[in-house]
Amino acid sequence: MIIKNRTIPLVILILEALCRRLPLNYPKYQQILEELGRRQAGYQGEVALDYYLRLLPIDKYMILHDLNLPDGDYNCQIDTLFLTPEFALIVEVKNMAGKLIFDTENEQFTQINNDKEKGYPDPIAQAKRHKEYIQKLMAEHKFPLVPVDCLVVISNNYSSYVITGKNAFKVKPRVCKADAFINKIQFFEKMYTNPLLTAKDLRKLGRLLVKMNTIPTNYILSKYGIKKEDIKTGVFCPNYNQHAPLIRKKQKWYCTTCDEYYNDAHINALKDYFLLIDSKITNREFRDFVHLKSHDAAKRLLLSASLNYTGSKKVRVYYPKTFPW
DSSP states (O other), rough: EEEEOOOOOOOHHHHHHHHHHSOOTTHHHHHHHHHHHHHHHHHHHHHHHHHTTTOOTTTTTTTEEHHHHHTTTEEEEEEEEEEOOSOEEEEEOOOOSSSSOOOOTEEEEEEEEEEEEEEEOHHHHHHHHHHHHHHHHHTTTTOOOEEEEEEEEEEOOTTTEEEEOOOOEGGGGGGEEEHHHHHHHHHHHHHHHOSSOOHHHHHHHHHHHHOOOOOOTHHHHTTTTTOOGGOSSSSOSSOOOOOOOEEEEEEEEEETTTTTESSSSSHHHHHHHHHTTTTOHHHHHHHHHHHHHOHHHHHHHHHTOOOOOOOOOOOEEESSSSSSO
């Protein structure tokens, strides 16, 4: 039973908004673009794994996708967590091409692709940290301490991997290609057979994890040192994001580049504002961001955007009903 669905991660939405709203000559623009590409590939790999998840009995597992759990100043990000009465399983998905090398002696993870070698954080070491986090969390909340294990799934059908080093025998059972995923699940089922969590425990734990799931909205901006004044304002053309902002004309948004009118182009501008600036907006802030002069026109557009609001007149604040919006 899936109790937290997989959705496009917020960090991807933020990176996409930054690529629209930062000048092309921003010093770290290329780094942001590269991180967006990596995260999009990772998300597609997770989606690819869902094909195999559908083969699992729906009443046997409690499944939570894309968890972001607070860990001091950091977040414990888990691609997928399986909960059963007998064990918990942390699944990390890697959608990477070429040859992947797990060096268990030095805890290094290397990709060789197109004759280029590049190192990445070791997913096994990462999964172990997540394992310790879940164990500590369960202990703090007085849950029975079921075994917590981990599995790294390589979702790219055309990649290969090798596991080297003195601890290879420990890691080999915990790495697989996506098409071997069901077999690996059965491996863990045979290893852990003692039911420790009741159905009530599982529901309670699931609710706790969903409640704890947090969205680090300012993480990416602080990571790249992005300030509010770095972000380009205005309503952008759906076809020419990096061109001059649209102008308000004939109660529509007009693009001088493509000579087209748009009714709802301000909706995307609002989405970018909520992702990058603040989770709420006033009439004044909206006018400044979309380059509008009329208070009444701004009010009509905000009311037509199906936003919630509190307050009246000058102190009214608008905010999305759900986030991401």
